[in-house]
Every structure is written in C-alpha cells, then in structure tokens.
Amino acid sequence: MSSPLQRVSPFWVSLGAVAGLYLFFLLAMLTATACYTTPGKLIEALAKREIQHSIGLSLLTCTVTALLSLLLAVPVGYLLARARFPGKPWLEAALDIPIVLPPMVMGLCLLILFQTRFGQFIEHFMPFTYTVFGVxxxxxxxxxxxAVRTMRHTFDHLSSRPEDVAMTLGCTRAQAVWRVTLPAARRGMFAAASVAWARSxxxxxxxxxxxxxxxxxxxxxxxxxxxxxxxxxLEAAVAVSLLMVLCAMLVLAAVKWLGEEV
Amino acid sequence: MIRFETIAWHAGAFRLENISFTVPAGRYAVLMGRTGCGKTTLLEILCGLRRPAGGRVFIGERDVTDLPPGERGIGYVPQDGAMFPTMTVREQVGFALAIRQRPPPEIAARVKELSDSLGIAHLLDRRPQHLSGGERQRVALGRALAAKPSVLLLDEPLSALDEELRDDLAALLKRVQREQGLTALHITHSQHEAEQLADVRFRMAAAGVTEVRQP
Structure with missing residues (x-):
C-alpha cells in the first residue's frame, strides 16, 4: 500500500491534474447547460403534453429494452465466457457489430431489413416500422x-469451479447455472440492464x-x-436534455452504489 | 474402489495416455506428481467434469464413464473450497440433499450431524466471505459428504492453509474417511501430507501412474 508521502509525489499529482482537467471540462459543460435556463421555464417545458408523452414513452421503451437485452445477454454472455467452439472469435466480432457501426447505419439496416420479404412477413404479424415496437x-x-459485453465480463470473472462442484453434488449444468452462478452474477445482471437502459x-x-x-x-x-x-x-431542448442528464446520473449512481449491494 | 482403465486425454499438445491404476475400497490414496502433469485432469475425469478420449472409469464395480457427475456417488473438495458465493454454510452443506428434493427435516438433521462432526456448527448462518481458509475447507468437506458418497476426491485441499491448520484438517480428513468407510483419492505436492494420510501412494509422471511401495 502506498504511503501518504508517495501519494503526493509529482507523478501522482500530474496524473491527478489530467483527471481533474477532464472532470472540470465535463462539469463546466453540464453547469453551463443547467444555468442556461430557469426552474420556471424548465417546469413549463416539462408540462407540455408532447414532452410528457415523450418522457413516458422513453421510460417505458428503455425499461422493456433493458429487460429484453438481459434475456439475450445472460445466455450469450455465459456461452462466450464458458464455451469453447470453432468460430468463437468470429461470433465475438459479429456481436460487436452494433457497437462499432454508426447508429444511423444500424437504423438504415433495420429499415431495409423490414422492406425485404422476410421483414414484410414479420410486419404482417407485428408492425415495427414507424411504430413503438420499432423504437x-x-x-x-x-x-x-x-449488455452482452457486460454479462460476458461478469461470467469471465466468476470461477466455474463452484458450478463444477454443484454438478458433482447432483445438479445438471442448467441447475448449477441457475442455483449457483446466476445468484452470484446478479450484480453484473443489474449493471448489464442499467447499461442497456442508459444506452437506449x-x-x-x-x-x-x-x-x-x-x-x-x-x-x-x-x-x-x-x-x-x-x-x-432552445429552452425546451435544454429542459429535456437536463432531464436526460439527471436520468443518466441516477443510473450511474445506481450502478456504482446499489450495484455493490446487489 | 476406484479404477482407471487405460484412460487417455488430449488437449492440444497435452496428452495423457494409457493411465491405469486402482485405489482399493476403503483406502486413503494419495496421488503426487509435478505441477501440470495431469493430476487434476485425472480427478476431473473421475468426477465426470471431463470426458476421456479413451478408456473406462469404475467406482466400485460400476462403470461410471458415461454417467453424469451427480450420479457417480462422489464427494469433491477442490483446492480453494469453491464455495457457492451467495449461500450460507447451512445452505451449502444441505445443497446435495436439497437438489435431490429431500424433506427439509432430513436436510436439517444431516446438516446438524455433519456440522457437529466437522466443527462448523457455529458457522451455519455465515456466508463464504466471512469464513477463514480452514473453515472454508471444512464446509467444502461437509458439503461433499452430505449425500453420503462412496468416494471422496480431494484436490490439494490443504495447500492454501498454514501448517498448524493443515495438520488439524489432515487429522479430520483421515478420521472422516475411516469413520465413513470412504475410498479417498487425495492430490497433493506435500510429502508430509502423504505420510500423514496415505494408505496407498501413487506417483504420476509422463509414463503414467505407478504405485509407490513403502519400505
């Protein structure tokens, strides 16, 4: 462990200064946005029917997306962390496509997919294009x-040994995962859902x-x-932006502090 | 009895070939060998956690090669105890019976019996993060014994403990193995442990597993 004397050495001071400058930049940006408007105008903007609908729809769709993402991320994250199979690096790269592709391109790809015969077939049962389902x-x-990245990271850091022991005690692999691994991964599951929620x-x-x-x-x-x-x-745009900043901060705080307890 | 019959295992450049040896019923066997020679792999093949490329594994007269781990009648204690992170000691020790859907009074009685015998009765409501290394190994032993296995498999169970604890736990292992008439296979690097515990000693090397006869 480093002593207080080591902690104030020029090396640590310079690193602290770099971090401090970046933090100052972020805080300055947020403070400037917050000071741009008054609480009265903020409330006035948020009272608009259209904006309230938008808030409600955002909260609803993000929550549904977070839950759906978790349903996908838990099995896929486990597969990537525990299984060895041919073509695994290709699968890992493919699963990162949505992260590296420009978001607008992803939207265009979705739009084009739902113009194909396959897409039209799905639209026949559940319309996605220009609907809330599409959101x-x-x-x-x-x-x-x-979410998949977060869950994979979580399972990578959980030893498979307790699962092995559970299997020698009478569990199938699925029972061992359900009873031993998933309870241990709940903090990661909370983080994965939060990341998906905030990203959405x-x-x-x-x-x-x-x-x-x-x-x-x-x-x-x-x-x-x-x-x-x-x-x-601009007033309404700032009001909604501040609301999003608040939501993002709440998610960050929840992951940071509640996550420790989960 | 534990019997390995011409076991083969391949993983990249690492190969085990033609491994055959027998641990007689009710004996405490110690398996020694250099790090990386395949001792743990062999134990995992016996547990059913790895599938051998060839050969058969017997426990008693039963060929268990194709049985899932939970149906082999084994108790497994790995090096670090491998505690279930979110369960109390009571839940860990009762796990094998709970998974077999035994009635709660039967589970409670077995947990009490084992916790008294292993000196962990005062730890039953603790979680693994509040246990010392020695306590973890006692709990891991209790958990492995709950379903009354015929075979006890121990993978360097004492290596992470200090010397005094090691001797205490070694004595406990020997007592439990004798009292319950278990066939035990214990992996270690320690000559001292082998002298304390072994009825039969085996050495694993590139050429295979051979019994070390004592003078």
Missing amino acids: VLAQFTIGAAF LGEFGPILVFAGATRMKTEVLPTTVWLELSVGN
Whole structure:
C-alpha cells in the first residue's frame, strides 16, 4: 500500500491534474447547460403534453429494452465466457457489430431489413416500422450488444469451479447455472440492464430512421431535443436534455452504489 | 474402489495416455506428481467434469464413464473450497440433499450431524466471505459428504492453509474417511501430507501412474 508521502509525489499529482482537467471540462459543460435556463421555464417545458408523452414513452421503451437485452445477454454472455467452439472469435466480432457501426447505419439496416420479404412477413404479424415496437427494436439492437459485453465480463470473472462442484453434488449444468452462478452474477445482471437502459435512453439515429419522429407516437426524449431544436425552441431542448442528464446520473449512481449491494 | 482403465486425454499438445491404476475400497490414496502433469485432469475425469478420449472409469464395480457427475456417488473438495458465493454454510452443506428434493427435516438433521462432526456448527448462518481458509475447507468437506458418497476426491485441499491448520484438517480428513468407510483419492505436492494420510501412494509422471511401495 502506498504511503501518504508517495501519494503526493509529482507523478501522482500530474496524473491527478489530467483527471481533474477532464472532470472540470465535463462539469463546466453540464453547469453551463443547467444555468442556461430557469426552474420556471424548465417546469413549463416539462408540462407540455408532447414532452410528457415523450418522457413516458422513453421510460417505458428503455425499461422493456433493458429487460429484453438481459434475456439475450445472460445466455450469450455465459456461452462466450464458458464455451469453447470453432468460430468463437468470429461470433465475438459479429456481436460487436452494433457497437462499432454508426447508429444511423444500424437504423438504415433495420429499415431495409423490414422492406425485404422476410421483414414484410414479420410486419404482417407485428408492425415495427414507424411504430413503438420499432423504437424498442432500434434500442434493443444496440443496447443488447452492450449488455452482452457486460454479462460476458461478469461470467469471465466468476470461477466455474463452484458450478463444477454443484454438478458433482447432483445438479445438471442448467441447475448449477441457475442455483449457483446466476445468484452470484446478479450484480453484473443489474449493471448489464442499467447499461442497456442508459444506452437506449440516448439512442437517436436508429430510432429516427426506423421508427420516425412522430409527435405523440414514436417521439422519445432524444427525438424531442432534436424536434425542439429544429423549431428554435432552445429552452425546451435544454429542459429535456437536463432531464436526460439527471436520468443518466441516477443510473450511474445506481450502478456504482446499489450495484455493490446487489 | 476406484479404477482407471487405460484412460487417455488430449488437449492440444497435452496428452495423457494409457493411465491405469486402482485405489482399493476403503483406502486413503494419495496421488503426487509435478505441477501440470495431469493430476487434476485425472480427478476431473473421475468426477465426470471431463470426458476421456479413451478408456473406462469404475467406482466400485460400476462403470461410471458415461454417467453424469451427480450420479457417480462422489464427494469433491477442490483446492480453494469453491464455495457457492451467495449461500450460507447451512445452505451449502444441505445443497446435495436439497437438489435431490429431500424433506427439509432430513436436510436439517444431516446438516446438524455433519456440522457437529466437522466443527462448523457455529458457522451455519455465515456466508463464504466471512469464513477463514480452514473453515472454508471444512464446509467444502461437509458439503461433499452430505449425500453420503462412496468416494471422496480431494484436490490439494490443504495447500492454501498454514501448517498448524493443515495438520488439524489432515487429522479430520483421515478420521472422516475411516469413520465413513470412504475410498479417498487425495492430490497433493506435500510429502508430509502423504505420510500423514496415505494408505496407498501413487506417483504420476509422463509414463503414467505407478504405485509407490513403502519400505
């Protein structure tokens, strides 16, 4: 362990200064945005029917997306962490596609997929293009990739040895995972769902392209910021942005502190 | 009795070939050998956690090669105890019976019997993060014995403990093995442990496993 004397050496001071500068930049940005408006105008903007609908739709779709992402991320994360099979590096690379592709391109790909015969067949049963389901699908496409990464990381750090012991005690592999590994992975599951939720809250490009920006229908918070900016209503755009900053901070805090307890 | 019959195992460049040896019923066998020579792999093949490329494994007269781990009648104690991270000691020790859906009073009685015998009765409501190394190994032993296995497999169970604890736990292992008439296979690097515990000693090398006869 380093002594207090080591901690104030020029080396640590310079590292601290770099981190401090970056933090200052972030805080300055947020403070400037927060000071741009007054609480009265903030409340006035948030009281608008369209914006309240957008808040409700964002909270609902992000929560559904987070849960769906977790349903995908737990089995896929486990598969990547524990199984060895031919072509695994290719699968890992493929699962990162939504992370590395520009979000707008992902939206375009979704739109084109649902113009194909396969897509049209699905649309026949559940319409996605320019609907709320499309909002969730666009969020899920990207949010799930982040959740998979988080769950894979979680399972990588959990020893497989307790699972092996559980199997010698009479469990099947599935029972061992369910009774031993998943309870131990709950903090990671909480983090994965939170990451997917937060990522979905900020999703804009794919939703705009695939689900549209129809007020009171497929408008989510980032769409609101864009719509309000495009008509020159900066006050409302700032109000919604501040709300999103607050949500993001709450998720960060929850992952940081609640996550330790989960 | 534990019998390995011409066991083969391949993983990349690492190969085990033609491994055959027998641990007589009710005896405490110690298996020694250099790090990386395949002792743990052999134990995992016996547990059913790895499938051999060739050969057969017998426990008693039963060929268990194709049986899942839970149907082999084994108790397994790995090096670090491999505690279930979120369960109390009571839940860990009762796990094998709970998974067999035994009635709660039967589970409670078995947990009490084992915890009294292993000196862990005062730890029953603790979770693994509040246990010392020696306590963890006692709990791991209790957990392995709960379903009354015929065979006890121990993979360097004492290596992470200090010397005094090691002797105490070695005495406990020997007592439990004798009292319950178990056939035990214990992997270790310690000559001292082998002298304390072994009825039969085996050495594993590239050429296979051979019994070390004592003068």
